[in-house]
Amino acid sequence: MSSLIDYAKKGIAVGLSAGSSQVEVVIINERKTRLEVQNSELRSGDILEAGGAGVRVYIGQRVGLASSTQLHELERIVLNAYHIAKAAPGDPYFKSLPMADKYPKVQGLYEKELAETPFENLVQVLMDGVEAAKLDSQYTVEGSLDRTINEMAIVNSLGIEVEARESSIDGVIGTKYEVGSDTSMGHEPIMGRSLKEIDSKAIGSRAAEKAKARIGAKKVKSGEMDVILDHMSTLGSISALLGSGANGLGAALGTAFLGGKIGEKVASENLNVTDNPLVPSGISSRTFDDEGFPSKKIKLLEKGVLKSYITDSYSAGRLGVKNTGHASRGSLTSKPRPSPSNIIVASGDRKDLVSETKKGILIEDSGLHLQGSSTNISNMVDFGFYIEKGEIKYPIKNTMVGLTVFDALMNIDAITKDVVNYWGSSIPSVRIMNTKVSSGQ
């Protein structure tokens, strides 16, 4: 492992000698094993060798980035980034790459058993799930399973020298259920940091149950009604809304809809949300972010009041606030941007939202997503049910919800007492009042 840091430091030296003012080198070694199931049968297996080196060079306020899959070409990558920076217009808002700080400890990010488990065991895990999902001939099952072993080092010229080793397993079991010409789908994710977290038979059964419950979907009559987000949809919705609305970069640019609202009430007072990258074994957990800066837990909403933005070094510097350590890099060539990690939504006081809802829809496994930074939300309901007089009446299709981002946060009038833990995130189910629902009728 330390050889990665030593190697990265050679790149730093090359960049500084060339005349760069600041240099960052990221090295990733990734080994991935992937399995694929189609038509209920194991179809293929992959052994992949990924990663490479990514370099970010600053000459004053001018930035250049370069990457390659070929690690041995580090010197060339650094010089390439340097030449690009020379041609770049400066960014007057850039202050500095981050500096080293004290790092937290997070347990459970690497499990030897998962990293070393033979290929045949992974096949068994996936096929147990597939078998459980194929209850009879009306079901078709597809699925995938990835085991990823990742070693990463981040070094910069301001003293950051960090490295990490992680293991994870992720995939999905999807079922298609057919009755005559009618079809429905159910999906369940397979995700964790260790093999013992994965109960693939239970995952497969849930996927099958979901598909069966969604058969016979109908269009509903358009109108205004309540929208209940199940636990998974709440996770997707809150991550999207706060990941965009409280995004430090967006706030700096003036495009985050919650920009300038720290200390203001922006959501229902029922809503308390934190972002915690330090949850043991969390799938988004880490000790440092993608710039090598220490990760920390932050409070985002307290009784509906915005408490913090999600920042990285650039946005924190530009906003004049603390770096929360949420830099996330899409690829080795990309500049990092702030992004949420494990989202924790505090539980509420309701036992069951469906029985308390006169007229509405229940959205499952999807949630609200944003179109760019637009304040309008206009979403298709991928999977949902119509509710009348406190009861689920039937599954729905060809249905959309339309509201604004402000309504989505302010109109949450009920939150369940029970929460579900999703690989580090902890989430209740919520209800949004009086939402426009459009459908085929």
Next chain:
Amino acid sequence: MLNLGDLFGTAEKVINRFSLKKEDFLDIRFFIGEGTTITIRNAASEQMSSEFDIGVGLRALVNGAWGFSTCKGFSQSELYKAMKAAIKVAKAVSGVEKNFVPEGYIFEGEEPLKIKVDPREIALEEKVKVAVELEKNIAQEGSQVKVSSATISDMVQREVIINSLGTRVDVSNCYVRLSGGATVREGSLIQNVSESVGTSRGWETFMDLNPSEMGTKIGKRGIALLSALTPPGGNMKVVMDPSLVGVFIHEAFGHACEADSVLSNMSVLSGKLEKKVGVPSINVIDDPTIPGLRGSYAYDSEGTKTNRRLIVDRGVFKGYLHSLETAAKMGVPPNGAGRAADFNFKPIPRMSNTFIDGGDMSLEELCEEVKTGIFLAKSYGGYVNPAVGQFFFTAQEGHLIENGKVGSLIQNVSMAGLTLEVLPNVIGVGKDLAMDFGGTCGKDSQWVPVIGGGPHIAVRDIIVGGYN
């Protein structure tokens, strides 16, 4: 081109070291990708990067199952080790289902870059100049433009493909793209607009383009949306512009035509060959052979020579998009749709340039036909569930259609529908065919350049997801 030695010879030596049964199959695909991306945002550089990706993807079809491995080195010993790993994995996953590829389709050819100006020979400063010009003109349209951005990117890719049947193909492609976007804000209302130009031509693409005009247009469109009406919701008649038709035919219909989803029983178009799927005025084509379009290529990532695919002929469904494997299983010739994003991925059936062919109506006639409804324009992406046939996509802007005429401007809004209900519900096909949905399509984590389009089209019973 890089001098990488005799790749064909090296790969053949590796393949020949393995003794194969008649139905077994091996292929080796060398990949070299070089590109730059420059993004100017609010007059400063947001991203200036270069990418250099080299690697090899190796497939083994043994005992009826697929194994796939990758390596980053091109030496015979590295390739041998990686192929051994692929074979080992294939044997480990071999089960009841037997996969196979067709015999008799052996391709040999070389397709060098057919571009006038290689973007790798253009100075970075010149690329920056184009992006700066575009960004500057977006920004100067008004103080409501909070973010103005322009991205110029180029990527030159070379794939050298050798398989155990005898295919030997060396194909290069160049993709360039210029895109601009604005985020505009007035009080708490935020809107996004964007436009892009993408081709498989070289730097000459930008020599024919005026970035200032493009920027001004983007900025003006954004600012206009700040005084637009909030979008309506409900079941409506809709006129889609070529960009929305492009995203519809790509997302809602095209993905269901990919034969892997059909064979895995995850497509609503399973069993639809020679069946009526639309009104007689609908013809759908996927054609990677049109020179210069963003989704064009000569050979796919399996080395198959590609060709024009007629998907719907006068409303009747005619055929799927195939890789070698899906063609063999369906007993038809492969049609060169097996594309891979890079060496880290296996080729799978993908679209290229997908469009609905032109009809005979003007935009005015389509609006008259609709009478009351909505005109949606400028796609902002979307997605589909091909197994159920439910699709969703977003328009950056729209107009109300009132009394058969295009009326007031409305803010961004999305629409949804059921794939098999749309083409039968078409009530008019325009004559103004344009390719206007250029981008990068994602499937199974693989992103490949594509474009979609068509003429303006009027459809009834579309769900519009506004809140008025």
